[in-house]
Amino acid sequence: MKYIDEFRQPDLAKQLATSIAQAVEPQRHYRLMEFCGGHTHAIFRYGLQDLIPANVEFIHGPGCPVCVLPTNRIDNAIELVEKYDVILCTYADLMRVPASERNSLLKAKANGGDIRMIYSSQEALKIARQNPERQVVFFAIGFETTTPPTAVILQQAQTEQLNNFSVFCNHVLTPAAMQALLDAPEPIVVDGFLGPSHVSTIIGTQPYQRFAEQYQKPIVIAGFEPLDVMQSTLMLIRQLNASQHQVENQYSRAVTEQGNRKAQALMAATFELRASFEWRGLGEIANSALKLKAEFAEFDAEQRFSLSTQATKEVKGCECPAILRGAKKPQDCKLLGTVCTPDNPMGSCMVSSEGACAAYWSYGRLRR
Amino acid sequence: MCLALPAQIIAIDTETNMATASVNQVKVEVSLALVDDVVLGDYVLVHVGFALQKIDDQEALATLALFAEAGLTATA
Numbered sequence: 001m002k003y004i005d006e007f008r009q010p011d012l013a014k015q016l017a018t019s020i021a022q023a024v025e026p027q028r029h030y031r032l033m034e035f036c037g038g039h040t041h042a043i044f045r046y047g048l049q050d051l052i053p054a055n056v057e058f059i060h061g062p063g064c065p066v067c068v069l070p071t072n073r074i075d076n077a078i079e080l081v082e083k084y085d086v087i088l089c090t091y092a093d094l095m096r097v098p099a100s101e102r103n104s105l106l107k108a109k110a111n112g113g114d115i116r117m118i119y120s121s122q123e124a125l126k127i128a129r130q131n132p133e134r135q136v137v138f139f140a141i142g143f144e145t146t147t148p149p150t151a152v153i154l155q156q157a158q159t160e161q162l163n164n165f166s167v168f169c170n171h172v173l174t175p176a177a178m179q180a181l182l183d184a185p186e187p188i189v190v191d192g193f194l195g196p197s198h199v200s201t202i203i204g205t206q207p208y209q210r211f212a213e214q215y216q217k218p219i220v221i222a223g224f225e226p227l228d229v230m231q232s233t234l235m236l237i238r239q240l241n242a243s244q245h246q247v248e249n250q251y252s253r254a255v256t257e258q259g260n261r262k263a264q265a266l267m268a269a270t271f272e273l274r275a276s277f278e279w280r281g282l283g284e285i286a287n288s289a290l291k292l293k294a295e296f297a298e299f300d301a302e303q304r305f306s307l308s309t310q311a312t313k314e315v316k317g318c319e320c321p322a323i324l325r326g327a328k329k330p331q332d333c334k335l336l337g338t339v340c341t342p343d344n345p346m347g348s349c350m351v352s353s354e355g356a357c358a359a360y361w362s363y364g365r366l367r368r
Numbered sequence: 369m370c371l372a373l374p375a376q377i378i379a380i381d382t383e384t385n386m387a388t389a390s391v392n393q394v395k396v397e398v399s400l401a402l403v404d405d406v407v408l409g410d411y412v413l414v415h416v417g418f419a420l421q422k423i424d425d426q427e428a429l430a431t432l433a434l435f436a437e438a439g440l441t442a443t444a
Contacts, residue, residue: 001392003374003411003423012435019438038370065369091416093369120417122399145370149418152401198370201413201421224371227435234438253428254413254421263402263420354369 003253007225008046016230017051023237030056032236033326034194035178037064037354038224044363046226052233059190059326060359062177062281063199065142065170066093066352067324070278070312073170074099077139080168081105081113084305087131089124090139092117096351100313121149125156128165137301141170145198147290148263151270154296168301169291172277174199175207176288180279181325182215188326192236194229195221197251204259208247216245223251270296278312280348281324320347323356330360337365372415374423377408389414 024030034040040060043049049058062068074097080086088105095106095117109115114134118124121138128136140150150167157165174196181188195208200221208219218239222232232250239246249255270293277289292300301307314321318340319333330336330349340346342358349355375389375396389398389412396414400406403419412419 001374002376003428006428006432009435016435016438036370063370091369120399122417142369145372145415145420148402148420149399149416152399152418196370198372198413198415198420201372223431228431231431231435231438250431253424253431260402260421262404266402352369354371 004225007223007227009227012227013051013230016227016234020052020056020230020234020237023234023241024053024056025241026055028055030237030240031059031189031191032056032194032233033059033061033188033190033192034229035061035063035174036196036199036224037067037352037356037359038197039194039222039229040356041354041359042224042226042229044359047363048226048229051230056233056237059188060323060329060356061326062181062279062324063143063174063196064349064352064354064356065146065172066097067320067348067355068172068177068279068281069097069141069170069348070280071098071100071314072278072310072312074105075310076307077105077168078103078108078113079307080137080301080305081108081115084135085114086135086137087114087116087127088137088139089116089118089127091141093352094139094141096345097348098315098345098351121153125153125162125165128157128162132164134164136165138165138167139170140167143172143174143196143199144202144267147171147267147271148202148260151266154270154292154299155266157299158296163298166299166301166304167292169271171271171290172279173288173290174203175211176285177279177282178211180282180285180288182211184282184325186327190217190326191240192218192220194232194236195219195247197222197224197228197254200251200255200259202260202263205247205249205255205257206259212245212247218245218248220248221251221255223254269293280312281321315346318347320349320357323349330357333357337361370415372413372420374411375414377406377410377412380406380408387419389419
């Protein structure tokens with residue numbers, strides 16, 4: 001497959017591994033945070049940790065929207081189905097995320113709830129058109145990658161006056177999460193960042209500049225293929241060796257400095273900042289999420305339905321929150337692989353195809 | 369969630385701003401609402417049914433050349 005196979009060539013991986021081995025200073029410890037779950041999975045799936053020296057450590061970041069969504073938002077989605085009898089349209093990733101009381105969307109569906117798994121946000125509109133007598137809610141989650149497609153369908157719904165359609169908005173912002181990690185009371189100890197691939201296709205490289213300058217951390221925007229991750233690792237090591245802290249763009253085939261202006265304009269026309277939003281692991285973060293603008297209020301599920309606001313309860317022993325902060329690793333969790341497996345997840349990090357625990361369970365557990 | 373696949377545009381419906389794209393020979397319907405100036409044969413990154421960005425072939429080739437260069441300097 002073009003633009004995939006070339007970036008997975010084993011012989012080039014070996015060459016890059018040699019370059020990395022030559023570049024690292026043996027007495028130094030390199031702590032590199034891969035912000036995105038997509039990178040975490042590439043690292044585990046292709047065994048990249050085994051190709052690079054032991055003093056280069058990958059710290060898994062919070063860039064997994066399913067993982068950082070707090071339990072009470074899943075509870076709200078179930079409430080929409082069970083209390084208000086809506087048709088809930090959701091991306092499949094959310095189906096098995098644990099809600100309170102051992103519930104999940106999958107269980108709510110098994111109990112008769114009308115929950116539809118969709119691939120594209122446009123399918124939610126189609127379902128709303130086909131069911132004019134029912135309320136149809138789109139459970140919108142994701143970082144900046146997934147937000148523009150939600151903006152497009154909101155604009156369409158407004159044009160069509162699709163009055164039985166609304167959006168339960170949970171879109172979150174990457175720079176805000178990065179800021180929260182760096183400003184945490186116990187800041188994570190990280191020397192540099194592998195920056196997001198597809199979030200950056202939308203927002204560009206420019207928003208990372210202030211982190212590089214203010215916190216003096218190098219950031220390399222990295223593609224999701226294994227050779228991309230290796231080359232970005234090499235670029236970070238070279239910057240750290242030279243005491244530099246710049247934003248570099250390894251994923252230049254899809255990311256530009258300014259990003260996708262059209263998508264940014266659509267987002268700006270449809271959404272505005274929330275004063276605060278709760279993130280699993282990171283807590284409440286100011287200005288870290290989006291809500292629908294007043295012009296779209298009639299399509300806002302949170303205004304159309306009265307949703308409960310109970311606090312999130314975490315499963316006892318689940319280390320998801322600390323793992324999402326980069327403070328712990330999946331193997332530090334006592335539940336991993338015992339009671340918590342992809343078939344029976346206790347925490348969101350085991351559910352998502354981008355979660356660190358799922359990556360560790362699928363590819364890394366025999367490594368130790 | 370943020371995964372996106374490279375797909376080649378094989379048909380465009382200008383009326384609906386939708387395209388048919390080929391992902392490894394599998395045809396998918398893709399909205400062009402987020403991109404401008406896409407023409408037949410272009411490769412785009414597809415995410416939840418939307419083209420997010422065109423893939424720049426020159427940049428892809430340059431990146432591949434850098435991989436090879438890394439190896440050369442390593443073995444030199």
